[in-house]
Amino acid sequence: xxSPLTHDDxxxxxxxRLMARLGSGGMGTVYLARSSSGRTAALKxxxxxxxxxxxxxxxxxxxxxxxxxxxxxxxxxxxxxxPLSDTPWLATEYILxxxxxxxxxxxxxxPESAVRxxxxxxxxxxxQLHASEVVHRDLKPSNIMLTADGPKVIDFGIxxxxxxxxxxxxxxxxxxxxxxxxxxxxxxxxxxxxDVFALAGVLVHAATGHGPFGSGQPADLLYRVRxxxxxxxxxxxxxxxxxxxxxxxxxxxxxxxxxLAAQLSTGTAGPGFAExxxxxxxxxxxxxxxxxWHVQPHRLLPPADTLPExxxxxxxxxxxxxxxLALGGGSVLGVTAAGTGxxxxxxxxxxxxxxxxxxxDGATSSASAAAKGDSLWRIAISTSKxxxxxxxxxxxxxxxxxxxxxxxxxxxxxxxxxxxxxxxxAPSHQCVVELERVHWCELPPSADGALxxxxxxxxxxxxxxxxxxxxxxxxxxxxxxxxCAEDGVVYLAAGQGKKSGEGIGFSRDQSWFLLAVDTHxxxxxxxxxxxxRPGTTLRLHFLDSRVEGEALVLLQETSDGKVRLSVRDSRTxxxxxxxxxxxxxxxxxxxxxxxxxxxxxxxxxxxxxALSLIDGKEVWNFGNGRSRRTGPPTVTDSAVYAxxxxxxxxxxxxxxxxxxxxxxxxxxxxxxxxxxPLAGYRNVYSKGPGHLRIIDIKTGRTSxxxxxxxxxxxxxxxxxxxxxxxxxxxxxxxxxxxLD
Numbered sequence: 001x002x003s004p005l006t007h008d009d010x011x012x013x014x015x016x017r018l019m020a021r022l023g024s025g026g027m028g029t030v031y032l033a034r035s036s037s038g039r040t041a042a043l044k045x046x047x048x049x050x051x052x053x054x055x056x057x058x059x060x061x062x063x064x065x066x067x068x069x070x071x072x073x074x075x076x077x078x079x080x081x082x083p084l085s086d087t088p089w090l091a092t093e094y095i096l097x098x099x100x101x102x103x104x105x106x107x108x109x110x111p112e113s114a115v116r117x118x119x120x121x122x123x124x125x126x127x128q129l130h131a132s133e134v135v136h137r138d139l140k141p142s143n144i145m146l147t148a149d150g151p152k153v154i155d156f157g158i159x160x161x162x163x164x165x166x167x168x169x170x171x172x173x174x175x176x177x178x179x180x181x182x183x184x185x186x187x188x189x190x191x192x193x194x195d196v197f198a199l200a201g202v203l204v205h206a207a208t209g210h211g212p213f214g215s216g217q218p219a220d221l222l223y224r225v226r227x228x229x230x231x232x233x234x235x236x237x238x239x240x241x242x243x244x245x246x247x248x249x250x251x252x253x254x255x256x257x258x259x260l261a262a263q264l265s266t267g268t269a270g271p272g273f274a275e276x277x278x279x280x281x282x283x284x285x286x287x288x289x290x291x292x293w294h295v296q297p298h299r300l301l302p303p304a305d306t307l308p309e310x311x312x313x314x315x316x317x318x319x320x321x322x323x324x325l326a327l328g329g330g331s332v333l334g335v336t337a338a339g340t341g342x343x344x345x346x347x348x349x350x351x352x353x354x355x356x357x358x359x360x361d362g363a364t365s366s367a368s369a370a371a372k373g374d375s376l377w378r379i380a381i382s383t384s385k386x387x388x389x390x391x392x393x394x395x396x397x398x399x400x401x402x403x404x405x406x407x408x409x410x411x412x413x414x415x416x417x418x419x420x421x422x423x424x425x426a427p428s429h430q431c432v433v434e435l436e437r438v439h440w441c442e443l444p445p446s447a448d449g450a451l452x453x454x455x456x457x458x459x460x461x462x463x464x465x466x467x468x469x470x471x472x473x474x475x476x477x478x479x480x481x482x483x484c485a486e487d488g489v490v491y492l493a494a495g496q497g498k499k500s501g502e503g504i505g506f507s508r509d510q511s512w513f514l515l516a517v518d519t520h521x522x523x524x525x526x527x528x529x530x531x532x533r534p535g536t537t538l539r540l541h542f543l544d545s546r547v548e549g550e551a552l553v554l555l556q557e558t559s560d561g562k563v564r565l566s567v568r569d570s571r572t573x574x575x576x577x578x579x580x581x582x583x584x585x586x587x588x589x590x591x592x593x594x595x596x597x598x599x600x601x602x603x604x605x606x607x608x609x610a611l612s613l614i615d616g617k618e619v620w621n622f623g624n625g626r627s628r629r630t631g632p633p634t635v636t637d638s639a640v641y642a643x644x645x646x647x648x649x650x651x652x653x654x655x656x657x658x659x660x661x662x663x664x665x666x667x668x669x670x671x672x673x674x675x676x677p678l679a680g681y682r683n684v685y686s687k688g689p690g691h692l693r694i695i696d697i698k699t700g701r702t703s704x705x706x707x708x709x710x711x712x713x714x715x716x717x718x719x720x721x722x723x724x725x726x727x728x729x730x731x732x733x734x735x736x737x738x739l740d
Contacts, residue, residue, distance in 0.1 A: 002032060002549070005299040013089045014080055016043055019297045027056070032295060033091060040292055041079055041091040051088055060088045066156035067092060069132045074125030075153050076145075095152055096289040098281070100206060101141035106572055107278040110206045112236045114276040116264045119203050121150045121273065123261035126199060129153075130192040130257065137190050139198035140179040141205050148274040148285055177221035178211045182249050185222045193251035196260060200246025201230075208234035212247055239264075283525075284571060294487060377416025378735040388478065388504060388540060389429040389590075393727050393734060400727060401438055402734060403431040408440050413727075416736065427478070429540060432492075434485040439519065441482060441492075444475040451475035451494050453482075455519050468522050472496060479504045479512070479533070483545035483554070488520045491552060491570070493530060493541045504540070506533040512541065516573060528573040531559050543586055544593035544604075551576070551613045553595050555604070557586045565603055567613055577616035581605050592632035592676060594640070596654060604632035604676075608642050608650075610657060620657025622650075631673040641679050643671045649686050649695055661700035667693060668702070 002020040009031070010018060016033035022042060023030050027050070033043040050056045061083040067090065068078050076092035083090075098106065100118075110118065122144065129136060136143075136156065143155045177185070179201045181194035204212045212230035213221055230247045232240050242263045248254050255263065274282060381404045393400045399410040408431055409418050430441035442452040451473035473494040481493040497510035512530040517523070530541055543555040543563065552570040557563055563586050566578035583589055583605050592604035600610040600619060607623025608630040622640075623630065630650070633642040639660060640652045648668015651660040663671075663686075671677075671686050671693070678685040683703070684695040693705045728735045 002295055016091055019295050040094045042094045043091045046088040063156045064090050066134050069134055070129055095145040097145050097147040097285045099142045100144040103146050103281055104209050107280045109209045115203055115207045117273055117276040119264040120261050122199055123257040125153045126195050127257040136195050139195055140176045150273040177218045180225055182226045185225045193254045196246055196254045200243045376736045378733050380733050403428040429481050432482040432485050439490050441480055447476050449475055481540045484547045486547045490517045503536045503538055506535050526573040543590045546593055546595045548595050553601050555593055594633045594635045596635040602633045622652050622657045632676045634676045634679055636679045641677045641684055643673050645673055649677045649684055664701045
């Protein structure tokens with residue numbers, strides 16, 4: 001729901017400091033903002049490219065006026081606005097509830113009483129608009145926000161005064177085709193009767209989960225709106241005739257808002273609006289109310305091609321902790337998410353690290369200090385033959401977190417000392433890190449004890465909470481798997497039943513579930529059954545995972561040894577979409593899931609391509625027309641990087657899939673196809689046999705390389721001296737080296 005600010009977003013407008021992006025469209029961007037007094041607002045701006053057009057400025061001013069007309073009871077209260085500013089803006093109440101379309105996805109079709117209560121309240125909202133001779137013209141589920149007190153109508157971007165057609169071109173249809181009136185579809189006058197038509201369509205959607213004229217291309221929708229009968233399949237019998245009249249083709253045949261409200265009302269004073277809503281929606285409203293206070297401003301770096309050329313040895317701007325965590329080439333969200341060959345952020349040059357390594361220009365470079373074994377520190381690790389997932393270091397502020405046979409340990413990244421030693425004996429696949437806390441499964445005292453999850457705040461030094469116990473799950477099962485965490489919600493696979501003596505211990509008598517656990521309320525938010533695993537398998541249910549806002553992205557191994565990519569709604573656990581991946585060996589794709597900003601997921605196998613997180617549809621496919629295989633990708637804000645077989649790293653535009661550059665110089669022919677490259681601030685880093693190749697992020701030309709003998713590498717950004725360090729992992733030790 002919240003996205004980072006971009007490098008060129010304003011820092012403040014009026015009395016409001018921008019905190020995060022809520023969304024962006026053709027007209028402008030909406031931000032989460034906060035005033036110095038603590039008031040939280042939704043702040044809408046107009047894009048600079050259209051702010052110079054007087055017609056668009058007039059439209060924005062009318063939007064402000066319409067928002068003020070509807071007020072805070074039926075809409076979002078207007079706090080402040082400046083339509084005359086260089087960047088026109090409007091600050092309104094931030095509504096603590098989901099839009100109607102999301103609510104239907106989350107809770108399913110509404111019960112009849114909820115549809116009636118929703119309709120009566122929306123009739124009152126429209127009546128207030130129409131009494132001031134304003135028509136909305138774009139009433140649809142996404143423009144109706146649900147709160148415990150009732151629905152609120154938002155987004156008056158194309159609202160206007162009745163009879164005023166100065167901002168509508170003759171014959172042009174403005175609005176949303178699926179909920180547009182027939183007269184609006186032909187560019188004719190849209191009166192209050194047009195809003196009633198849209199309202200009837202909205203209520204059909206709430207009652208059935210589909211609009212009255214289906215879905216598809218705009219031209220098809222406009223044709224059905226004008227000529228086809230509405231599809232009222234699934235509408236409650238007592239409401240069908242009422243809504244059918246509201247969807248009449250002729251405006252004169254439709255009821256007024258007062259008539260429609262009377263037909264929807266039960267005639268008796270019923271419970272409040274909240275009591276009509278499904279329990280899951282009330283929970284979602286509460287979650288959003290709590291979530292908004294945890295948002296902290298975070299701004300993305302500018303694209304590499306907009307950065308100034310360095311004049312002398314430059315030190316790029318420091319990355320925030322959140323940015324560093326978000327861009328790790330493996331994962332800092334879960335230990336299981338960063339597998340062999342995964343890379344982390346390596347972009348900064350240091351003048352303070354004290355390293356003696358000397359880069360050179362060729363692929364056959366002399367050894368750096370790190371390559372000679374001159375590590376800053378080295379600590380032994382212990383992994384038994386029964387280890388299911390090799391331990392992976394996770395950066396967390398000033399610590400590196402490692403979970404091995406010795407337990408969960410916090411290693412001082414500067415000195416190598418161990419702090420908070422052996423907090424738990426949890427194996428690596430039962431430990432997960434988020435921005436503020438580390439979570440792990442605590443082994444129960446008995447062989448069949450309850451599932452126990454602990455959370456630790458290294459900064460505060462206290463367990464918070466000390467323990468979460470779930471008696472109906474067996475915490476001793478080795479197949480228990482913590483996947484990822486965000487905002488205090490931990491996603492995991494947990495089982496019921498007794499451990500078997502074979503493999504990991506799966507058996508036919510066990511039942512396994514995918515869970516979402518709120519460590520603040522100590523409650524299971526949702527659970528979804530998982531398929532049975534073969535009794536002899538040596539692998540877990542999931543190979544990788546990410547949570548991106550409302551999307552839980554998973555690489556899941558099926559019972560027959562195949563892999564499928566699936567995306568679930570993180571709020572409900574319901575599957576949005578899934579598709580199989582062509583993988584010869586599931587272990588090859590462990591820890592190699594790439595997701596960007598809640599928009600796309602990039603499969604780690606097959607052609608390099610982008611899939612929509614919403615529906616799984618292919619956005620672009622870089623493999624079309626190219627014969628070479630590509631390895632798993634790494635994604636940044638504007639580009640996707642992957643190794644192409646026999647060539648080296650390629651850079652692709654993340655929005656279009658168009659080639660930006662191919663690695664030059666012929667030195668990438670031996671690049672490790674199984675290892676995702678890493679995109680840093682100035683360079684891209686690619687692993688080859690015995691060396692780390694450093695490639696200019698603008699030109700694709702190899703600038704230098706280092707000898708390297710470690711199996712897996714990750715990065716750490718110093719919080720003490722701004723140095724970049726490389727954390728290397730072998731079978732028996734973890735070590736830290738200076739980058740330069």
